[in-house]
Amino acid sequence: MPGSTLIPVLTLPQPLVLLPTARLQAFLDEQAGLKLVQLVQRSDAQLVIGTALCTSNSEIFSWGTGARVVRVVRTVSRSLDKAYQVTLHGLSRLHYPDTQSGAPFSPCDVVELRADRPKDEGPASHEAVATFRAAATKLLEHLAQDANHQSRRDVYVKISHMLEEVSDDRTPWMADVIVAGINKLDYNDKLVYLSASSVNERLQRATELFVKQASISEVTKKIAQSIDESLSKQQKEFFLRQQLAAIQRELQALTRSSGASNLDSATRPSSGVSELDDPEQAEAEDMADIRNKIEAMAKDSEERKMAVREWKRFQRIPAGSVEHGVIRNYLEWLTSIPWPSSAAYADISVGKLRDRAFLEDARKQLDEDHYGLEKIKKRLIEYLAVVRLKQLQAERESLLQSSTGSASDSEPSQRTAGDATSRALALISKALNSGTTAGAEVSDAGKHESRAVSAHIGAPAKSPSQPKRGSGSKAVKGPILLFVGPPGTGKTSLGQSIARALERPFQRISLGGVRDEAEIRGHRRTYVASGPGAIVQALRKAGRPDPVILLDEIDKIGQSNFHGDPAAALLEVLDPEQNHSFNDHYVNVPIDLSQVLFICTSNSLETISAPLMDRCEVVHLSGYTYDEKLHIARKFLLPKQLRANGLTPGHVTLTQAALLRIATHYTREAGVRSLERAIGAVVRYKAVEWAEYVDASGNDDIALVPAVTAADQVAEKAAGRARTYKKAVEEDELEAILGIARWDEEELHREERRGLVYGLVVTGMGEGGILPIETSAVPGSGQLKLTGSLGEVIKESGELALSWVKSHAYDLYITKLRSQDPLKVPDPIDIHLHLPSGAVKKDGPSAGIAMTCAFVSLLTGACIPTNVAMTGEITLRGRVGPVGGIKEKVLGAHRAQITKVILPWANRKDVEHDVPPEVRAEMQFVFARTMDEVLEAAFGKGVLSWRHAMVVMESRL
Numbered sequence: 001m002p003g004s005t006l007i008p009v010l011t012l013p014q015p016l017v018l019l020p021t022a023r024l025q026a027f028l029d030e031q032a033g034l035k036l037v038q039l040v041q042r043s044d045a046q047l048v049i050g051t052a053l054c055t056s057n058s059e060i061f062s063w064g065t066g067a068r069v070v071r072v073v074r075t076v077s078r079s080l081d082k083a084y085q086v087t088l089h090g091l092s093r094l095h096y097p098d099t100q101s102g103a104p105f106s107p108c109d110v111v112e113l114r115a116d117r118p119k120d121e122g123p124a125s126h127e128a129v130a131t132f133r134a135a136a137t138k139l140l141e142h143l144a145q146d147a148n149h150q151s152r153r154d155v156y157v158k159i160s161h162m163l164e165e166v167s168d169d170r171t172p173w174m175a176d177v178i179v180a181g182i183n184k185l186d187y188n189d190k191l192v193y194l195s196a197s198s199v200n201e202r203l204q205r206a207t208e209l210f211v212k213q214a215s216i217s218e219v220t221k222k223i224a225q226s227i228d229e230s231l232s233k234q235q236k237e238f239f240l241r242q243q244l245a246a247i248q249r250e251l252q253a254l255t256r257s258s259g260a261s262n263l264d265s266a267t268r269p270s271s272g273v274s275e276l277d278d279p280e281q282a283e284a285e286d287m288a289d290i291r292n293k294i295e296a297m298a299k300d301s302e303e304r305k306m307a308v309r310e311w312k313r314f315q316r317i318p319a320g321s322v323e324h325g326v327i328r329n330y331l332e333w334l335t336s337i338p339w340p341s342s343a344a345y346a347d348i349s350v351g352k353l354r355d356r357a358f359l360e361d362a363r364k365q366l367d368e369d370h371y372g373l374e375k376i377k378k379r380l381i382e383y384l385a386v387v388r389l390k391q392l393q394a395e396r397e398s399l400l401q402s403s404t405g406s407a408s409d410s411e412p413s414q415r416t417a418g419d420a421t422s423r424a425l426a427l428i429s430k431a432l433n434s435g436t437t438a439g440a441e442v443s444d445a446g447k448h449e450s451r452a453v454s455a456h457i458g459a460p461a462k463s464p465s466q467p468k469r470g471s472g473s474k475a476v477k478g479p480i481l482l483f484v485g486p487p488g489t490g491k492t493s494l495g496q497s498i499a500r501a502l503e504r505p506f507q508r509i510s511l512g513g514v515r516d517e518a519e520i521r522g523h524r525r526t527y528v529a530s531g532p533g534a535i536v537q538a539l540r541k542a543g544r545p546d547p548v549i550l551l552d553e554i555d556k557i558g559q560s561n562f563h564g565d566p567a568a569a570l571l572e573v574l575d576p577e578q579n580h581s582f583n584d585h586y587v588n589v590p591i592d593l594s595q596v597l598f599i600c601t602s603n604s605l606e607t608i609s610a611p612l613m614d615r616c617e618v619v620h621l622s623g624y625t626y627d628e629k630l631h632i633a634r635k636f637l638l639p640k641q642l643r644a645n646g647l648t649p650g651h652v653t654l655t656q657a658a659l660l661r662i663a664t665h666y667t668r669e670a671g672v673r674s675l676e677r678a679i680g681a682v683v684r685y686k687a688v689e690w691a692e693y694v695d696a697s698g699n700d701d702i703a704l705v706p707a708v709t710a711a712d713q714v715a716e717k718a719a720g721r722a723r724t725y726k727k728a729v730e731e732d733e734l735e736a737i738l739g740i741a742r743w744d745e746e747e748l749h750r751e752e753r754r755g756l757v758y759g760l761v762v763t764g765m766g767e768g769g770i771l772p773i774e775t776s777a778v779p780g781s782g783q784l785k786l787t788g789s790l791g792e793v794i795k796e797s798g799e800l801a802l803s804w805v806k807s808h809a810y811d812l813y814i815t816k817l818r819s820q821d822p823l824k825v826p827d828p829i830d831i832h833l834h835l836p837s838g839a840v841k842k843d844g845p846s847a848g849i850a851m852t853c854a855f856v857s858l859l860t861g862a863c864i865p866t867n868v869a870m871t872g873e874i875t876l877r878g879r880v881g882p883v884g885g886i887k888e889k890v891l892g893a894h895r896a897q898i899t900k901v902i903l904p905w906a907n908r909k910d911v912e913h914d915v916p917p918e919v920r921a922e923m924q925f926v927f928a929r930t931m932d933e934v935l936e937a938a939f940g941k942g943v944l945s946w947r948h949a950m951v952v953m954e955s956r957l
Contacts, residue, residue, distance in 0.1 A: 004097070004116045008039055009050040010067075010086070011060065013107030017190040018051045018065045020090040021173065022180035027075070028108050033084025035110040036072055050094050050115050053191065058104030060113070062097075063195040065090045081108075090180070093118055093194065118197040128203040129168045135210035136163055136178055142217040143182075172199045175206040184216075185209060244320055293335035301341050303589045307334050330525065333532055333540070333587065340545040340592045353391045359384055362501040369497035370490055371631045376483070376619055380498060383479055383597075480574045482554070482600040482613070485621025488671020491601040492552060498599065499548040507538035512553035517564025520573070522586035532586040535573055535593070546595035554612075555602040567609050574598060574615045622887050623670030623767070625916060626895065629663045630656070637676045641683045650727070652686045654679070657731040664895065665741035666734070668767045670888075678738060682729055685737045693725035750866040755858035757938075758898070759850035760871035760889035761842070768885065768892030770869050772836060773847065775854045780830025782823035788835030791843025798833055800874055801851035804931065805859065808878075811947045814859045822859055831858065846883040848874030849902070849934045856935060856944070864938050869893050870902035878931035882906035887914035894919050902937050905929045 010026075018024045028036065040047045047069040053061035067088040075085050094115045105111065137160060144156040159178065166174050179185065179193055189209055196202040294311060297304035314327045355361070362384050366377045483491040492508070499506035514520070523530035531537075538549050551574075557567050572578050573593065581590035600616055602608060624632065633654075642648060654662075662682075667674035735741070750758065755775035762768050786798050809815045809822040823829055833851065835842055849872040857864055871889055873881035882904045890911065893901050903911065905927040911920065926937040935944055 004114055006112055007050050007115050008035075009052045009064070009096075009111050009113045009115070010036070010088075011052050011054040011105050011107050011109050011111065013054055015187045017053060017187065017194065018067055018088055018090045019176055019180040019190065019194060020065055020092055021176045022090045023070070024051075024067075024088045024090070026086055026088070026108065027082040028084040028086055029081050030083040032109050033072070033074070033086075036069070036084070036086060039110070040069060040072055048091065049088075049110075050096075050113065051088065051090075052096060052099075052105075052113065054105050054107040058106070060096060060099035060105055061191060062095060062099055063191075064094045064096060064115070065194070066092050066094050066115075066117070090176075093197065095197070122199070123169050124171060124199045124203055126168070128200045128207075129171050132171060132175060132203045132207050132210075133163060135207045135214070136174075139182075139210040139214045139217075140178075142214050146217060146221070172202050175203055179206055179209065182209075182213065184213065241320075244318075248320065290331050290335050294331075297335075297339060298341035301339070303334060303337075303339050303341075306589050307331065310334070326525065330586075333536070334589070336540050337536060337587070337591065338539060338543055338545045340595055353388050358388055365501040366497055369500070370494060371635065372624065372628045373490070373494065373621070376481075376494065376621075379479075379481070379617070379619065380501070384502070480576065480598045480600065480616045482602060482616035482618045483621055484602045484605055484618055486623055486670035487603060488669060488673035489621040489623055490671070491621060492550060495548060495550040495599045495601070498597070502548060502597070504597070505542040505544055505547040506550070507542050507547055508550045508552055509534045509538055510552045511566070512556040513558065514566050515558025517566050517569045518585065520566050520569040522584045524585045525588070530586055532584050535582065536584050536587060536591065539591070539596075545592065546597070548597045548599065551598060551600045553602070554600045555604055555607045567612055571611055571615065574600070574612065576615075622885075622914065624672065625891050625919075626660065626663050627916070627918070629672060629675060630659050632672055633659050633663070633675060633679060637672065637679050638683075641676065641680045644680070645683050645687050647683060647687055647690065651690055652683055652727055652729065654682065654729045655731065658729050658734060661731050661734055661741075662738070665743050666738055668743055668763075670767060682734075682737055686727070686729065690725060752863050752866050754861055754863055755854055757850050757854040757857065757864055758866070758869040759847050760869050760893055760901070761844075761846070762885040762888045762892075763840075768888030768890070770893055770896045770898065771842075773850050773854045774834045774836070775858045776832045776834075777829045777858060778832055779828070780823075781828050782821060783830045785830055785832045786834075787832070787838065789838045789841050790835065791841065793845055794835075794843050794847055797845060797848040797873065798851050800876065801848055801855055802831070803876065804852055804874060804878060805855040807876075809859070812856065812860060813945050813947065831855065844883075845873045845881070846871050846885075848872060849880055849928075849931065852931060853935065853938050857939075860944065862939050862943050865900075865940075867897070867899045868902065868938055869896075869898045869900075870934065870938060872902070872904040872907075872928070872934070874931060880904045880928050880930060880934060886910040890915050890919065890923070894923060898923070900924045900926065900937075902926045902928060902934055 010032075012018065012024075012026060016024065016026060036049075039049070048066060049069060050064050051067050052064040055061060067090050070087040070089050072084060072086050075082055077083075095118060096113050096115055098114055140156050140160040140163070144153045144160075147153040147156065159181070163174055163178075179190070189212075193202070193205050193209060196205050291311070294304065294307045297307060310327055310331055314324070314331060317324045317327065359381060363377070363381055366380065370377075483494065485491060495508070496506050518533065520533045520535065522533035522536060532540075535549070539545070539547070542549075551570070554570075557570075559565075559567075572582055576594065579593040579596075582593045583590055605613060605618070638652075638654065639649070642652060662678050663675055666678050669675070729737075750772075755777075757773045758770045759773050760768065761771045784798065784802050786795055790798075805812075805814075806822060809820070810818040814822045815825060823831065833854065850870050852874055853864060853870065856862070871883055873883060875881065886903065886907050887910065890901060899922075901923055903925060908925075908927045911925055926933075928934045928937060932946075
C-alpha cells in the first residue's frame with residue numbers, strides 16, 4: 001500500500017490494539033461482518049485492510065496498523081454484537097491524516113479512510129540497538145523466572161536466543177514481536193509505541209517500556225517475598241499461640257478441679273485466627289506510639305514515673321494474661337491525657353495571646369454570639385486580660401534567664417538525653433525487625449532489649465527548666481463561673497461562645513441525674529471494666545490541658561447515697577487552690593486542672609450545697625428584656641428557623657409589632673426557647689403558603705417573591721385571579737397562625753377604686769409583672785381573711801400589715817381613740833384580702849407595703865392612682881426592707897405602662913446596675929425607708945392626714 005490511498009479500515013474498541021507482527025481476534029456485529037465478507041469476496045488475493053483505534057470520544061487515533069484478514073467466520077452465538085469473528089495479522093504501521101471528516105465513529109465498524117504508509121529511514125543506530133538488546137534481554141529473563149508454566153518459560157528463552165542471533169537491521173521487527181507478546185503493557189503505552197514512525201524512535205520507546213516492565217517485575221517479586229516471609233512469621237506465631245492455648249486450658253482444668261476460681265471465658269485465647277486480630281505491624285506501631293508518648297512526658301514527673309513502672313510490668317507479663325490487657329488499657333489512658341508539664345503543650349495557643357487584637361477579637365466574638373449579658377462579658381474580658389499579661393510576663397522572664405546563660409548549662413544534659421533516646425529507638429527497631437516469636441533464642445534477645453529500653457525510660461534526668469506542679473507554674477488559674485438563671489437564657493450556649501473567643505476546645509459534662517461518685521472520680525483499677533471519670537474523659541477528648549469544660553445542670557446532681565456523694569467529689573475539681581493536683585481513682589496520678597476554665601450552669605441555688613457554691617463565682621442571668629428578645633429574634637432565631645425550614649430572608653419577614661406581640665402575648669418566659677418555637681410555627685405556616693404559591697404559579701425563584709399587601713390579597717380573591725404570596729407577617733395575622741393568645745391585656749385595663757393596690761411580682765418562669773391586691777370590708781367580728789393560694793410567708797406579711805395599720809389607726813384619723821380597734825368600731829367588720837389567679841401559688845416577702853397601702857385605702861377611703869405600683873417588705877416598726885427580683889419587677893411594670901414605682905431604699909443600687917437606661921428614663925422611682933414615705937408617695941402629698949403633725953396648745957385663764 002505505497003503512497004496515500006483510500007482503504008477500508010476496521011475500527012477497534014478499547015482496549016484492543018493490533019501491533020505489527022501480532023495476531024488479533026475480534027467480534028463484529030451483523031452489519032460490519034457482512035461488509036467485511038463482501039470485501040473478502042471482491043478481493044482477488046488475500047484481503048489487506050487497515051485497523052484503527054476508536055477512542056472514548058468516538059474519534060480515530062491517528063496511527064493504526066495494516067493487517068491481513070486471516071479468517072472471517074459466522075459464530076454460533078445468538079448475540080447480535082458477536083455475529084462474526086475475524087482474525088487479523090498485523091503487517092505494518094499506517095498513518096491516517098484525516099480522522100475528523102467522518103466523525104463520530106463507532107467501534108467494530110468498517111469505514112473508508114485515507115492512509116499513508118511511513119517511509120523507512122534506514123538502519124537503526126548502533127547505540128539504540130545495544131541499549132535495546134540489553135533491556136530486552138533483562139526483561140525476558142524476568143519473564144522467564146516469573147512464568148508459572150514450563151512452556152511459557154521455554155518461549156521466553158527461545159525469544160532471547162533469537163534476539164542474540166538477529167541482525168541489527170531486524171531489531172525493529174524484533175521490538176514489534178516482543179512488545180506485541182507482552183500482555184502486561186498498559187493501553188496508553190501501546191499507543192505511544194505504535195505512533196513511533198522512525199526506527200530509532202521505535203527502539204527507544206521499546207527500551208523504555210522494557211525497563212519499566214522489568215522494574216515493575218522486580219518490585220512485585222520483592223513484595224511477594226515479603227508477603228511470604230510475613231505469612232511464615234504469622235504461621236509460626238499461630239503455632240506458638242496454639243501451644244499456649246492448650247497449656248492454659250490444661251491449667252484451667254486443674255484449677256477447676258481443685259475448687260479455685262476459673263478464668264473468665266472472654267479472656268481465653270481463640271482456637272483459630274480471627275479476622276478481628278490486629279496485624280503484627282499495627283500492634284508494633286501502637287506500642288511504639290505509647291512508648292513515644294512516655295518519652296515525651298516531663299522528666300521526674302509523677303505521670304512519667306507511673307508510666308515507666310507500668311511499662312516494665314507490661315513487658316514482663318505474657319500477652320495472653322488478663323493483666324496484660326488491663327495494663328495496656330491503663331497505659332493508653334495515661335499517655336492520652338494532655339499533661340500540662342509535657343513539652344508538646346508548652347507553647348500551645350501562645351501565638352494568639354501575643355496578638356495585640358486578642359482582647360478586641362474576644363470581645364467582638366462574645367458580642368456576635370450573645371446580645372446583652374454585659375456583666376458576664378466584663379468578667380470574661382478581665383480573665384482574658386490577666387491571661388495575656390501573665391503570658392507576656394513569662395516570656396520576658398524566660399528571655400532574661402536565657403541571656404544569663406541558663407540555656408547553655410542545660411545543653412549537656414539535653415544532648416545526653418537525646419543520645420539515649422536515639423539508642424533506645426534503635427533497640428526498638430531491631431527488636432521489631434528481628435521477629436521475637438521465631439524461637440527461644442530470639443525471644444530471649446527481645447526480652448533483653450526490652451529491659452534495656454525500660455531501663456532507659458526509667459532513668460531520671462534533671463531538667464532545671466521544668467516547672468514544678470501547681471505552685472511553680474506561671475499559668476493563670478482558671479476561674480470557676482456559676483451561671484444561675486431560668487431555662488432558655490443562654491447559659492450553655494454562652495459556654496460555647498467563651499470557648500470560641502478563647503480559641504480553646506469545648507467539652508460539656510451533663511451532671512443531671514449523676515448519682516455515683518465514680519462518674520466524677522473514676523473507678524479503681526481493681527474493678528472489672530473500670531475507667532476514668534468524666535473529667536479525665538473530657539480532657540482526653542479536648543486534647544489540651546486548658547479546655548473550657550461546662551458542668552451542666554449542677555443543681556440536679558444526685559444526693560449522697562451508698563454510691564458516694566458526687567457533689568462532694570466536685571469540691572476538689574472546682575477549687576482553684578486544690579485542683580492543680582486532682583486525683584482520679586483510675587489514673588491514680590495527680591492531674592493539673594488549674595488551667596481549665598470551668599463553667600457551671602444551674603437553674604437555682606437552693607439545691608446546691610453551701611461548700612460547693614462557695615467555690616464558684618455566682619453570676620446571675622435574670623432573663624431577657626423584651627427589647628433584648630426582639631434583638632435576639634431578629635439576629636439569631638428568625639434566620640435559624642428560616643434555614644431549618646428551607647426558606648430565606650426573602651421569603652418571610654416579621655414586623656416589629658408582630659414580634660413584640662409574640663413575645664408579650666404568646667411566650668412569657670425569661671429565656672427565648674418558647675419564642676423560638678413560636679417563630680418556627682410562623683415560619684412553617686409561611687412555608688406552606690409559599691409551597692402552594694409555587695405549585696400554583698410554577699415559579700420557584702426567590703427573587704420573584706411579590707410584595708403584596710392585605711388589600712391586594714382581598715382584591716385578587718374578589719377578582720378570581722391566581723393566588724398571591726405575601727411575605728410580611730403582620731400583627732393581626734398572628735391569631736390565625738398561632739391561635740388565641742395565652743395572655744391577654746388584663747393588666748393594662750386597671751381601675752382606681754378603694755382598697756385596690758397594684759404590687760410587683762416575679763412569676764415562676766422568671767417573668768416580672770404586676771398583681772392587683774384587692775381588699776373588701778364585710779360584716780364580721782374583726783378578723784382577717786386571706787385567699788388566693790397564698791404561702792405562709794405572704795400570709796405573715798398580711799398580718800404584719802394589718803397590725804401596723806391598727807397601731808397607726810388613730811394617727812391616720814381612722815379611729816378617734818388610740819385604744820379603739822378599727823375593725824370593731826364603730827361596727828365590727830372583717831377584712832377580706834384576695835390576690836387573683838388563685839390557681840397560681842404565691843409566696844415571698846415582697847408584698848408587705850402593698851398590703852399595708854391596700855388596708856389604709858380601704859379604711860380611709862383614699863384611692864391610689866392606677867399608674868403606681870410597689871414592692872417591699874414591712875416590719876412592725878414600719879421599716880421597709882429590701883426584696884429581690886428588682887429588674888424583672890421593674891420591667892414587668894414598664895410593660896404594664898406603670899409610670900411610678902415605689903421600692904425599698906436598699907434596692908436603689910439594683911435599679912442603677914440592672915435596669916436598662918431606656919426604662920429608667922420613662923419611669924419615676926421612689927425609694928422609701930419607712931412606711932410614712934411609702935404612703936405619701938402612693939397616695940400623694942397631703943392626701944392623708946396625720947395626727948402627730950398637729951401641735952396641741954394648752955390655755956389657762
